[in-house]
Amino acid sequence: MFGIDVRQKAWSAGLIVLFFVAWELFCLMTGMSDLVLPRPSQVFLTLFQRFPVLWPHIVQTLATTMFGFVLGVALGAIIGVSKTAYDTCYPLLIGFSSIPKVAVVPIFVLWFGSGTVPAVLTALSICFFPIVVNIATGLATTEPELEDVLKALGASKLDILWNVGLPRTMPFFFASLKVAISYAFVGAVLSETVASNRGIGNVMMTASSNFNVPLVFAGLFVLAGLGVALYVVFSLIEGRVTGWATRKNDVIAT
Amino acid sequence: MRMQPNAQFDGQPVPEGATATAIELSEASVTFGRGDRAVPALSKTTLKIADGEFVALVGPSGCGKSTILRLVSGLVQPTSGVVIVGGREVAARAMRVGMAFQNPTMLPWMTIERNIMLPLKIVEPFRSNFRKLRKTEFRDKANALLEQVGLNGFGNRYPWQLSGGMLQRANLCRALIHEPRMLLLDEPFGALDQFTREELWAILQNLWMTHKPTVLLVTHDLREAGFLASRICVMSARPGRILDDSRVGFARPRTVAMTFEPEFVALNQKLRTFIEDARSAAEQEAG
Numbered sequence: 001m002f003g004i005d006v007r008q009k010a011w012s013a014g015l016i017v018l019f020f021v022a023w024e025l026f027c028l029m030t031g032m033s034d035l036v037l038p039r040p041s042q043v044f045l046t047l048f049q050r051f052p053v054l055w056p057h058i059v060q061t062l063a064t065t066m067f068g069f070v071l072g073v074a075l076g077a078i079i080g081v082s083k084t085a086y087d088t089c090y091p092l093l094i095g096f097s098s099i100p101k102v103a104v105v106p107i108f109v110l111w112f113g114s115g116t117v118p119a120v121l122t123a124l125s126i127c128f129f130p131i132v133v134n135i136a137t138g139l140a141t142t143e144p145e146l147e148d149v150l151k152a153l154g155a156s157k158l159d160i161l162w163n164v165g166l167p168r169t170m171p172f173f174f175a176s177l178k179v180a181i182s183y184a185f186v187g188a189v190l191s192e193t194v195a196s197n198r199g200i201g202n203v204m205m206t207a208s209s210n211f212n213v214p215l216v217f218a219g220l221f222v223l224a225g226l227g228v229a230l231y232v233v234f235s236l237i238e239g240r241v242t243g244w245a246t247r248k249n250d251v252i253a254t
Numbered sequence: 255m256r257m258q259p260n261a262q263f264d265g266q267p268v269p270e271g272a273t274a275t276a277i278e279l280s281e282a283s284v285t286f287g288r289g290d291r292a293v294p295a296l297s298k299t300t301l302k303i304a305d306g307e308f309v310a311l312v313g314p315s316g317c318g319k320s321t322i323l324r325l326v327s328g329l330v331q332p333t334s335g336v337v338i339v340g341g342r343e344v345a346a347r348a349m350r351v352g353m354a355f356q357n358p359t360m361l362p363w364m365t366i367e368r369n370i371m372l373p374l375k376i377v378e379p380f381r382s383n384f385r386k387l388r389k390t391e392f393r394d395k396a397n398a399l400l401e402q403v404g405l406n407g408f409g410n411r412y413p414w415q416l417s418g419g420m421l422q423r424a425n426l427c428r429a430l431i432h433e434p435r436m437l438l439l440d441e442p443f444g445a446l447d448q449f450t451r452e453e454l455w456a457i458l459q460n461l462w463m464t465h466k467p468t469v470l471l472v473t474h475d476l477r478e479a480g481f482l483a484s485r486i487c488v489m490s491a492r493p494g495r496i497l498d499d500s501r502v503g504f505a506r507p508r509t510v511a512m513t514f515e516p517e518f519v520a521l522n523q524k525l526r527t528f529i530e531d532a533r534s535a536a537e538q539e540a541g
């Protein structure tokens with residue numbers, strides 16, 4: 001098991017390196033102008049040189065995303081946990097989630113002005129749908145036998161939700177969190193691109209109108225990096241909370 | 255024959271109504287599903303169990319034994335008739351009930367130890383102290399039970415790491431941990447080898463003799479029923495009802511050796527005849 005795991009990770013790392021090397025070589029061999037496609041080495045250099053300037057924007061984007069994400073998780077959880085609320089809201093939710101969020105940003109801007117608020121709202125509105133659906137699915141598919149164990153003890157509905165429904169739903173919940181965090185980034189950056197004077201989205205917008213293509217790519221790299229970092233964080237928490245679902249033998253009993 | 259106390263194995267007559275009634279089913283029927291797909295599982299069953307009695311329920315597979323346990327524990331509502339437990343209609347609210355399900359359903363995200371402590375987390379008076387005592391007194395309690403059933407050191411494993419028989423023993427521990435006044439055991443020893451089974455009979459008999467809970471035990475093993483119960487109810491094929499209700503008067507504590515004595519064998523023989531008749535009657539009806 002161990003050997004396969006390490007080999008798998010080596011392959012993944014190798015693929016990433018290969019991707020950048022191939023890109024670098026492709027640009028060098030075709031003599032590509034860095035106004036069209038900068039070499040990765042240029043991008044990393046820009047990232048390094050401009051980091052002090054980029055940092056506040058990174059913080060801004062990260063904060064907006066997390067804020068929208070946390071609100072989205074809370075709202076999603078509230079609706080998903082209650083079967084009545086879920087069944088009632090479902091048609092409305094589908095309708096709402098089918099609207100391209102680009103179309104909604106201008107409305108948010110109209111209501112709240114440009115800046116942080118529309119970005120938070122966009123992140124929220126784009127990320128909470130998968131959470132609602134997954135929590136509701138997890139709860140709906142909970143085996144009645146598991147609930148019976150508690151019902152026979154005279155447990156209340158809340159006891160059952162807390163001790164059976166929610167733990168049983170955790171694998172679904174984390175699966176949706178990993179999707180939702182990427183969505184939240186997309187939402188926040190989208191809104192920053194359209195209407196904000198701060199954040200990575202805004203940096204990329206400004207840079208591209210100045211034909212500073214390496215900086216645009218640096219912004220992309222930052223976003224990708226943040227996305228991966230948060231994904232990893234959730235994966236680690238997930239491994240601890242839902243190790244039972246994958247029957248890892250090394251899960252530690254507490 | 256029906257519902258008559260059988261005096262053959264019991265010297266003294268049973269004083270009717272001398273003790274409080276723990277479980278009372280009157281004309282209780284259960285039908286699952288509706289319309290064309292309705293499955294009658296239990297038909298007009300009347301059964302009265304006194305406080306502190308040990309009753310075994312035997313009968314052909316699918317006759318509604320588990321359904322009776324689910325009725326008593328309040329997991330199923332009777333389609334018609336009344337079920338009263340401890341003077342109320344919902345068992346678990348009226349008294350502390352310990353239930354061992356036929357399939358040992360352990361919560362897969364908890365270790366065996368925490369699964370077994372689950373009733374302590376839910377049921378008063380343990381509930382109020384759960385946070386305080388779960389790492390000390392309650393855990394010791396769980397481990398003491400595990401040791402009794404021969405699962406020493408398996409407390410921190412996860413359910414999927416245990417065999418079927420081991421899970422069944424853990425399931426029994428979970429039914430016992432909160433010192434229930436009523437035990438509902440659905441084939442608790444079905445997946446065990448003969449010797450482990452006999453060991454657990456002795457433990458259960460011991461527990462019953464010291465604490466006198468009301469026990470309703472479903473089993474397919476007639477020797478088990480004779481060894482443990484003070485009363486054996488035989489059920490007909492589906493939809494079930496109670497065909498025979500006999501008392502078992504062997505002195506306690508009973509031993510495994512007693513199960514090979516002529517009187518005991520005669521009791522087994524009699525029960526066998528009832529169940530055989532019930533099965534052939536059902537076949538005739540179907541055919």
Ligand SMILES: Nc1ncnc2c1ncn2[C@@H]1O[C@H](COP(=O)(O)OP(=O)(O)OP(=O)(O)O)[C@@H](O)[C@H]1O
Binds near residue numbers: 294295314492
């Ligand atoms: N949830 C359910 N939905 C529909 N039918 C059911 C349900 N539960 C039980 N039944 C039916 O009710 C009948 C009685 O079931 P029950 O589980 O009480 O049998 P049993 O006597 O415990 O059998 P066994 O000895 O095999 O465990 C069965 O024929 C079964 O098909």
Ligand SMILES: [Mg+2]
Binds near residue numbers: 319320321440
């Ligand atoms: Mg059964």
